[in-house]
Amino acid sequence: MPRKADPSDLIKRVRRGEHAAASRALTLVVDEDDSSEALAKDFFKSAGCAQKIGVCGPPGAGKSTLTGRLIGHYRKLKLQVGVLMVDPSSSISGGAFLGDRLRIMEHATDSGVFIRSLASRGMIGGLTHTIFGAIHVLEALGCEKILIETVGTGQDEVEIASVADTVVYVTTPAMGDEIQAMKAGAMEIGDVFVVNKADLSGKDKAVGDLRAALGLGHSAGQAPRAWEPPIVATSALSGEGIAELARELDGHWAHLKKSGEGRARLKKQHATELQFWIQRRVVKTALDRVNDKILEEMVAHKTDPASLGRRLLRN
Amino acid sequence: MSTKPIRVLIAKPGLDGHDRGAKVIVRALRDAGFEVIYTGIRQTPDMIAAAALQEDVDAVGLSLLSGAHLTLFPEVVKTLRKKGLKDVLVFGGGIIPEEDVAKLKKAGVDRTFGPGTPLSAIVDYLNEKLRVAA
Numbered sequence: 001m002p003r004k005a006d007p008s009d010l011i012k013r014v015r016r017g018e019h020a021a022a023s024r025a026l027t028l029v030v031d032e033d034d035s036s037e038a039l040a041k042d043f044f045k046s047a048g049c050a051q052k053i054g055v056c057g058p059p060g061a062g063k064s065t066l067t068g069r070l071i072g073h074y075r076k077l078k079l080q081v082g083v084l085m086v087d088p089s090s091s092i093s094g095g096a097f098l099g100d101r102l103r104i105m106e107h108a109t110d111s112g113v114f115i116r117s118l119a120s121r122g123m124i125g126g127l128t129h130t131i132f133g134a135i136h137v138l139e140a141l142g143c144e145k146i147l148i149e150t151v152g153t154g155q156d157e158v159e160i161a162s163v164a165d166t167v168v169y170v171t172t173p174a175m176g177d178e179i180q181a182m183k184a185g186a187m188e189i190g191d192v193f194v195v196n197k198a199d200l201s202g203k204d205k206a207v208g209d210l211r212a213a214l215g216l217g218h219s220a221g222q223a224p225r226a227w228e229p230p231i232v233a234t235s236a237l238s239g240e241g242i243a244e245l246a247r248e249l250d251g252h253w254a255h256l257k258k259s260g261e262g263r264a265r266l267k268k269q270h271a272t273e274l275q276f277w278i279q280r281r282v283v284k285t286a287l288d289r290v291n292d293k294i295l296e297e298m299v300a301h302k303t304d305p306a307s308l309g310r311r312l313l314r315n
Numbered sequence: 316m317s318t319k320p321i322r323v324l325i326a327k328p329g330l331d332g333h334d335r336g337a338k339v340i341v342r343a344l345r346d347a348g349f350e351v352i353y354t355g356i357r358q359t360p361d362m363i364a365a366a367a368l369q370e371d372v373d374a375v376g377l378s379l380l381s382g383a384h385l386t387l388f389p390e391v392v393k394t395l396r397k398k399g400l401k402d403v404l405v406f407g408g409g410i411i412p413e414e415d416v417a418k419l420k421k422a423g424v425d426r427t428f429g430p431g432t433p434l435s436a437i438v439d440y441l442n443e444k445l446r447v448a449a
Contacts, residue, residue, distance in 0.1 A: 020399055023371040031319045094320060095345040101366060102355040108362040115369055119320065119350045 007038040014043070014140050019114055022141045026116055029133035032280070036133065043136035048266050050082070050139050051253045052146045054164030056126060056186060059152040061170040062196040064103035065236035066245075067147050071107050073246045074145050081113045082143030084134055086127055088151050089119040096120070100149060114141060125159035126150035129280055132163065132273040161189035162272040165265055166252045168245075170194045171210070173202035187213065190229050192248045198233040198240060207231050227255050286312045320350045321445050324372040326363045327356045328391055331381035336408065340376060343434040349441070360387065364394040367403060373445050374404040377424070384411055389422035396423070404444055408432070 013021030025043075028036040053070070055063045067083060074081045085100035098117035107113045120128045127150060128134075138146050150160050161167055169190030174197070193214070195206045210231050218224070230248045234241030256262030289312045297303045325341050327334055334356050344351045352370050354363065367375050375395065377388055384407065392405050407419060408428040416427045425444070428437055 020368055023369050027371040089320075089350075090345060093346050093348045095348040096320070096350045097341055097345045098350060098352045098370075101352060101370075105354055105358065105362055105366075108354075108365045109359075115366075117352050117370060121320075 007035055007042075011039060011042045011140075014137065015142075017142050019111070019141075022114060022137055023116070025137045026134055029137060030118060030121075030128070030130045032130065040133050040136065043133075043140040046139040047136055047270070048139075050143050050146045051166060051249070052135060052148060052164045053249060054148045054150065054160035054167045055170060056150040056157050056160050056167065057152060057170035057194075058175060061152070061172050061175070062236045063149050063152060063170050064100045066168075066170060066194065066196055066234065066242075067100075067149050068104035068107065069234075069236050069239060069242045070145075070147060070246065070249075071104060071113055073242055075107070075110060075112055078112070079144045080142050082138030082141065082146040083113065083115040083149070084118055084131065084138070084146070085115070085149040086118045086120055086131070086151050089121050091122070094121075114138060114143065120151055126152070126157040127159050127163060129276055132269070132276065135163070157186050158189050162268055165256055165262065166249055167191045168194055168249070170196050171206065172197040173200045173206040175206070191227065191252050192245065193229055193231045194241075194245060195231065195233045196236055199235040199237060203233050207233055226259055226261070227252065282313070320348060321374070321441065322350045322352065322370060322372040323374045323376060323441065324352045324354065324363070324367050324370060325376045325378065326354045326358050326366070326391075327378050328358050328360060328363060328387040329379060329381060329383050330357060331379055331383070332356045333380045334378070336380070337376075337378040339434070340378070340408065340437065343438060344441070347438040347442075360391045360394040363391050364398050364400070367395060367400055368398050372403060374406065374441060377405065377407045379407070379409040379411075382410070384409065385415055385418060388419055388424050392423035404441075406437075406440070408437075 010021055010025055014025050025039055028039060055067055057063055064085065071081050071083065087096055087098045087100060089096040096119035098119060101115055101117050104115065107115070116134065118128050118134060123129050135146060148160065148164055150157055167189050169186055173195060193210055195203055195210065214229060232241055232245045232248055234245055256265065294308060298305065298308065323344055325337050327337055337353070341351045341353050352366065352372065354366050363375065377391060379387060388407050395403055395405065405424050406426045407424045411427050411429055419427055426440060
């Protein structure tokens with residue numbers, strides 16, 4: 001494939017629904033290629049048209065298998081589905097093993113599903129810096145539901161709340177007691193909670209623990225909310241509970257649309273995207289100016305990090 | 316950005332379930348700085364080609380120990396090319412008799428690695444083939 005394609009041609013092909021074009025556009029966007037800005041400008045016009053569903057939770061909770069089940073559900077309804085699955089990059093080699101696709105290979109040849117594995121490439125928090133750009137490609141491609149699976153770092157994986165419209169927090173009966181469920185972090189951002197692996201024993205206790213932990217907010221004086229996060233027990237293995245989960249996801253999407261909360265979230269997403277862009281641009285530009293000469297100046301105490309930092313940012 | 320990671324798909328076509336070799340390759344490539352997508356066992360050429368297309372990989376590595384390589388490897392190459400993936404490098408590994416290597420090469424499998432190949436040879440091969448082209 002040619003590395004440099006004409007952006008307007010590529011944009012046209014993505015908007016026509018061509019997977020090969022979307023795939024190439026995704027590469028340019030996630031590699032932060034010089035040409036990606038022209039693409040991103042156009043794709044952003046489609047921002048907000050699909051429901052972005054974030055699937056988070058600890059490693060091994062069954063996020064990928066559950067995602068596969070949701071794909072199947074949406075495909076029965078003839079919806080176009082996009083999937084972004086993030087796995088960690090090695091901080092040592094920079095390489096990554098992207099193994100989530102393996103769980104959903106049954107949808108590999110379905111032309112209504114586009115799946116892309118992304119490496120976190122140095123970002124902490126379960127996502128990758130270019131996640132918004134990747135989402136906009138899928139929106140421009142015509143996806144109606146976009147499933148975003150996070151790395152699965154667990155307790156403080158909250159970035160997804162600034163990226164997705166609906167956050168699904170997946171846990172299992174074996175993940176601990178209600179004290180785990182009381183902790184801050186991921187528990188605060190779930191719009192829908194899933195106790196997966198409901199085929200295992202302890203499902204009812206896990207659901208009860210979650211309900212008790214979520215209910216503590218009321219006792220602590222939290223005002224009643226327009227959307228109370230439901231808890232759904234599923235077995236991604238057997239398919240049990242998937243229809244109910246999909247109903248809750250639809251319910252949340254409807255709630256977002258009619259309550260004004262949807263607009264507020266979209267604004268927050270755009271603010272985060274802008275923040276990512278500025279961080280990448282400013283930080284990288286400043287860091288590129290660091291050279292051995294100025295490091296030597298610091299070692300010789302001729303300058304200090306704060307003064308130097310100011311100088312590099314000004315230039 | 317600095318160097319863009321090379322993306323490689325490792326796949327096992329056909330009915331052979333012996334995937335330890337494939338997993339070792341995945342691990343070695345990850346540790347050498349590649350982004351590696353593994354699709355698991357029992358894949359059809361169509362599944363492999365669709366995954367390669369959506370993941371926009373630079374190379375596809377096929378592993379097979381069952382003896383069906385002369386049927387399956389060329390079929391994967393054909394399906395990839397049919398989907399417009401003309402430049403994707405295809406390489407293979409497994410129990411491949413010496414006399415089949417040339418046949419596979421002719422069918423578009425650029426290089427075949429047999430048992431006992433040092434992992435560094437595969438890493439070097441991919442770096443050499445793909446870093447220059449990028």
